[in-house]
Amino acid sequence: MSVVTAASHPDAWLALRAALWPHCPRGRHQEEIDAQSADVRRCAAFLVQDGQGEAVGLIELALRGDYVNGTRSSPVAFVEGLYVAPEHRRAGMAALLLAAAKDWAIRRGCAELASDTGLDNQVSQHAHLALDFEETERVVFYRMAL
Template sequence: MTTIQEISRDNISAIAHLATLLWSDTTQEEMLSHFEEVYLSEHPTAFLLKQDQKDIGFIELSVRQDYVEGAEDLPVAYIEGIYVDQSFRKKGLAIQLIHKAEQWARSQGYTQLCSDSELDNIGSVTFHQKDGFEEAGRIICFVKNLN
C-alpha cells in the first residue's frame, strides 16, 4: 500500500535520509537541520512517500517570490527536489508525489507549479515532460572566483 505523508516531527529523519540520496554532497545532519527549518517555516513543505511502511521517496516544495523562468504569476510553488528509490521507479510513484504537490499548491492559492533540472539529467527532463511540464528555457550558470 502506498501512502504520502506531509512532513512532521515523526518523519523528518526519514525525509532527511532520502534527501542525502538525492543530494549526495550533503550529510544527514545537514538535511536534518534543513528539513527542521522546512517543517517550522510558514510556506515550504515536504511529503514522504511510503510503500508498505518503507520510506521510498519524497518531494520538497517551496514558495519562490522572486523571478522564476517561465512563471506567469508570482509567487509560485516550486519543486526543490523529488526522489524515489531506484527499485521503486517507473511505477508512477513520482507522479503521485507531483499530484500531491499540485494539490498542496492549489490549496495555497498558487496557479503554477515550477521546477528545474540539470541540462544533462535526461531522466529528469523526460519525467517532467511526461507529466505535463513545459520547458521554459535553458541556462548555463557561471562562477568566477575572485581570490
C-alpha cells in the same frame, strides 16, 4: 501506496534527502529539514510509502516570490527536490508526489508549479514532461569568487 507529510517521518525524510543529495553533510540536511519545518507557510515536503509502509520517495516544495524563469505569476510553487528510490522507479511514485505537490500549491493560492533539472538528467526531463510540465527555458549559471 500513500502520500504522507515528511515532518511526520523525520528519519525517512533525512534518509531520502541524503540519497538525493549524497554530497551534502548529514548535519546540513538536518538544518535544512529544521528550517523547512519551522517555515510551513512557505515550505512543504511529502513522502510516498510503498504497500508495506516504507517511505520510498520524497518531494520538497517552496513558495518562491522572486522571479522564476519561465513563469508568469508570483509567487509560484517550486519543486526543490524530487527523488524515488531506484528499486521503486517507473511505478508512478513521482506522479503521486506531484499530485500532492499540486494540491499543496493550489491551497497556497499558486497559479503555477515550476521545477528545474540538470541538462544531463535525461530521466528527470522525460519524467517532467510525462508528468505534465512544459519546458520553458534552458539557462547557464555563472559565479565569481569575491
